[in-house]
Amino acid sequence: MEQILQTTYLWLKAGHIIFVIFWMAGLFMLPRYFVYHQEAEPGSAEEARWIDREAKLRRIILTPSMIMVWVFGVALATGMHFWSAPWLHAKLLFVLGLTGYHGWLVGYGKKLAKGQRPLTGTKLRMLNEIPGLAAAVIVVLVVVKPF
Numbered sequence: 001m002e003q004i005l006q007t008t009y010l011w012l013k014a015g016h017i018i019f020v021i022f023w024m025a026g027l028f029m030l031p032r033y034f035v036y037h038q039e040a041e042p043g044s045a046e047e048a049r050w051i052d053r054e055a056k057l058r059r060i061i062l063t064p065s066m067i068m069v070w071v072f073g074v075a076l077a078t079g080m081h082f083w084s085a086p087w088l089h090a091k092l093l094f095v096l097g098l099t100g101y102h103g104w105l106v107g108y109g110k111k112l113a114k115g116q117r118p119l120t121g122t123k124l125r126m127l128n129e130i131p132g133l134a135a136a137v138i139v140v141l142v143v144v145k146p147f
């Protein structure tokens, strides 16, 4: 029994990390797409291609991966009785931040598709630092468990 639980835990953790990688990759890629999208002539065929690429990245990678990260993460926290651990609360704060950032990116993509370009390329590039910083903090919290 002990062996089965240990194996299940390892498979859940493997699944969690795999989808964390996909989700983070999508979160890094989408704002880069937005930068190139904004450099395309409004109404051009090039712009239409970026709208299509952004929608595919969102539909095929970004949103399904975020859901799977949450599913595996919640299963791990429940299975390992981690819900009262302070490091998990801190981690969840940052993960909720990343989830909010994800939602904001989806909204920004919809505005771009309507022809609006609310932010400059420089601002988008700066925003691109957010997921990297958040991921670094999250990994330290879950691996080091400092509190």
Ligand code: HEM
Binding pocket: 013, 016, 017, 020, 024, 069, 070, 072, 073, 074, 076, 077, 078, 080, 082, 095, 098, 134, 135, 138, 139, 142, 143
């Ligand atoms: C969506 C909500 C999330 C929940 C509820 C969650 C929860 C968990 C739990 C309970 C573990 C097992 C910890 C252990 O066994 O010591 C874990 C492992 C891990 N999580 Fe998450 N997680 C979430 C999102 C994320 C995100 C967004 C990242 C990275 C950006 C991440 C990175 C990791 C890593 C690297 C591990 C493996 C740690 C190790 O083996 O020592 N998680 N997560």
